[in-house]
Amino acid sequence: MSNPDPTFYRSPGDAVAAPPEHLAYVAAFDPKGAISDAMTVVDVDSTSSSCGQIVGWTDLPGLRDELHHFGWNACSSALCHDNHGHTDNHGHTGNHGHTGGLERRYLVVPGLRSSRIHILDTRPDPSSPRLVHTIEAAELAARAGYSRPHTVHCGPHGLYVSALGGADGADGPGGVALLDHDTFEVVGPWEQDRGPQYLAYDLWWHLAQGVAVTSEWGTPSMIEDGVNAELLLGRKYGHALHFWDLGSGKHLQTVDLGHDNQMVLEVRPAHDPRASHGFAGVVTNVTDLSASVWLWYRDGDGWAARKVITIPPEPADPADLPPVIRPFGAVPALVTDIDLSVDDRWLYVSCWGTGELKQFDVRDPFSPREVGSVRLGGITRRTPHPAAPDEPLAGGPQMVEISRDGRRVYLTNSLYSAWDDQFYPDGVGAWMARLDADVDAGGISPDVRFFPHGADFRGRRVHQIRLEAGDASSDSYCFA
Template sequence: MNRWTPDPTFYASPRDAVQAPAEKLAYVAAFDRAAQRPDAIAVVDVDPDSPRYGGVVGWTDLPHLGDELHHFGWNACSSALCPTAAHPHVERRYLIVPGLRSSRIYVLDTKADPTRPEVVKVLQAEELAKHAGYSRPHTVHCGPEGIYLSALGGADDRDGPGGIALLDHTSFEVRGAWEADRGPQFLAYDFWWHLTRDVMVTSEWGTPSMIEDGLVGELLLGRKYGHALHFWDLRRRRHVQTVDLGDQHQMPLELRPAHDPTKTYGFVGVVISVEDLSASIWVWHRDGDRWAATKVITIPAEPADPALLPELLKPFGAVPPLVTDIDLSVDDRFLYVSCWGTGELKQYDVSDPFHPVETGSVRLGGIVGRTPHPAAPTQRLAGGPQMVEVSRDGRRVYVTNSLYGAWDDQFYPDGVGAWQAKLDVDVTAGGLTLDHRFFPHGDDFRGLRVHQTRLQGGDASSDSYCFP
C-alpha cells in the first residue's frame, strides 16, 4: 500500500462504514484463568462461504503467563481521517492487547498473515508505570493522534487513581498520562468521545483491590463501586463535570456514543441497582450548558429458586440481569444489551434515544436457565452473552461468554466454559436469529476462556468518525 493512500478500512463517515465489505475473520481474546498456560489471540473464520466457517483457523500464544487478556483494540481506525489531527498514512494493522492482571501490553501485527498475528513488541508493566503512572490497562481506542488506553490502577502498588495513558501510533511507546487535570475523578473504566465537540466521557468500575478477587458484597451493598460519569475537555485534557447516577446504580461500565458526529448523546450500561438487583441503560446528553444523564431502560431481576443460585445470590432469591456490555450499531439505530446473569441478549430500537423499543431477544446460558445453543441442544451452557460486537453493516452480532476470571468463578462456580455465538439481524424491522452453523466452543479454544471479539477491518465499537 502507498503510505500516502488512506487505509481502505478507514471511512470518513458512519454512512460509508455501513457500506463496507463484510468481515472474514474475527479476533478473540482467550485466557487461562489458572495462569499456567499462555493467553492467546484466537482467529475465527466468519466467512459463511468458507469451508472452515465457525472454526478457529489461527492461534497466537503470548510469550508470558498470567496476563488475563480482556479488552483490546486496533492501533488505528477511521478517526485517522479527522481533519483536526489527520494521520491518513497509518494502517489498521496492529492489535494492541493489554494484560489486565499483568499490566503488560502486547502489539500484534496482522498484516503478513491475518490468521497468524505476530507479537512484534511487548511493553512491560514497568513502562506503563514509569511513563504514565498507571497499571491494569483495560480499554483501547484509536484516536486521531495516538492510541488511548484506559487503566484501572496506579503505579507502584497504588490502588488508584485510574485513568488514561497515550501511546504513540507508530512506535507504540507510552507517551504519558493523558490527563492534565483530573479534578475529582478517581475510579476508571471505559472512555469514549465526541471528537467534533472536543468532549471525552469516562465511566467507573473500581480499583484493582475492589475487583481482582471478585465482586465484594460489602463494597457493593456499601455502594462503594463507581456510579458516575465524567466529562472532559478532550483537547485541554481537563475534567469539566461529574454526573452522578445515584450511588444505588453501581458500576456504569460500557460507553457507546452516537456514531454520527453531529450528535452529542450516548448510552451507558449500569450493571446493578443495590435496591432491587435491576440493571439499567442511561443516555447522556446536553441539558442547556451542562451534561445530564437520563435512565431510559430498566431490566428487572428474575425470581429464582435459591437452591439454583451461587452463594452470592442465595439471600436474594433472584438472578440479576448483570448488564456487563452494550453495543450500538454504526447507523445508531439498534442498541444491544448483554444480560450476562440471566443469559439474554436484548436488542432495542434507539432511533429515538430517549424512548427505546425492544425489538429482539435471544437467550443462551444464564445462571439458572443454562439455555443451550441449537448447534448443541443437549449442552447446558454456562456464562451468558457478555462481550458483544456488531459488524459495520449491522447485520451480524457476535457474543462471547466470559466476564472476568474471578467474577466468572463467583457466578458460575461449576465452571463457565468457553463459547462464541453469532446472531443475524433483521435490519429492516429489527429482530435477532441465532446462526445454527456458528458455535466455536470448548476445545475449539483449547480450554481457554474467551472475552472480547474484534472484527477484521473494524466493527461498531472500534471506530469514530468526524464526518456525518
C-alpha cells in the same frame, strides 16, 4: 492524508456500505495462569467452508495476563486530521504527520492482570498475528503512572488506554495513558486536570466535539477477587460518568447516576459526529437488583443523564443460585456490556446473569423500544445453543460486537475470571456465537452454523472480539 487505509471510513454510512468482515480476533485466556493466553482468529466469512472455525492462533509468551479488551492501532478517526489540526496536551499534532502510511494493522492487547500491553502485527497474514512489541508494566507505570490497562481506543493523535490502577502498587486513581501511534511508546498520562475523578473503567468520545466520556468500575483491590458484597452494599463502586475536554485532558463535569446504581461500565456514544448523546450500562441497583441503561445528552452548556432502560431480576429458587446471590432469591440481569450499531439504530444489551441478549430500537434515544431477544446460558436457565441442543451452557451473552452493516452480532460468554467463578462456580466454559439481525424491522436469532466452543479454545475462556477492518465499537467518524 493521502491514500489512507481503505478500512478508514469517512462516515458511518461509508462503514455500513463497506465489504463484510472475513475474520474475527478473539481474546482467550487461562484464569489459572498455567498456560499462556492467546489471540485466536475465527473465520466469519459466511461463504467459507471453514466459517465458524478457528483458523489462526497466537500464544503470548507470559502467564496470567488475562487478556480482556483490546483495540486497533489506528482506525477511521485518523481521517479527522484533515479537519482537526489541533495539538494535544503533549505537543502532538494531528496523527504525527502521517501522509498515508498509517493503517489498521496492529492489535494493541493489554493484560488486565499483568499490566503488560502486547502489540500484534496482523500483516502479512491476517490469520497469523505476530507479537512484535511488548510494553512492560514498569514502562506503563513509570511514564503514565498507571497499571491494569483495560480499554484501547485509536484517536487522531494517539492511542488512548484506560487503566484501573495507579503505579507502584497504588490502588488508584485510575485513568488514561496515551501511547504513540508509531513506536507504541508510553507518552504519559492523558489527564492534565482530573478534578474529582478517581475510579476508572471505560473511555470514548464525541470526536468532532472534542469531548471525552469516561465511566467507573473500581480499583484493582475492589475488583480482582470478584464482587465484594461489603463494597457493593456500601455503595463504594463507581456510579458516575465524567466528561472531559479531549484535547487538553481537563475534567469538565461529573454526572452522578446515583449511589444505588453500582458499576457504570461500557460507554457507547452515537457514531453520527453531529450527535451529542450516548448510552452507558449499569450492572446493578443495590435496592432491587435491577440493571439499567442510561442516556447521556447535552443539557445547555453541560451534560445530563437519565435512565431509559430498566431490566428487573428474575425470581429463582435459592437452592439453584450460587452463594454470591443466594440470599436474594433472584437472578440479576447483570448488564455487563452494551453495543450500538454503526447506524445508531440498534442497541444491544448483554444480560450476563440471566443469559439474554436484548435488542432495542433506539432511533428515539430517549424512548428505547425492545424488539428482539435471544437466550443463551444463564445462571439458572443454562439455555443451549441450537447447534448443540443437548449441551447446557454456562456463562451468558457478555462481550457483544456488531458488524459494520449491523446484520451480524457476535457474542462471547466470559466476563472476568473472578466474576465467572463467583456466578458460575461449577465452571463457565467457553463459547462464541453469532446472531443474525433483521436491520429493517428488528429481531435476532442464532446462526446455527456458527458455534465454536469447548475444546476449540484449548482450555481457555474467551472475552472480547474485534472484527477485521473494523466493527461497531472500534471506530469513531469525522463526517456525517
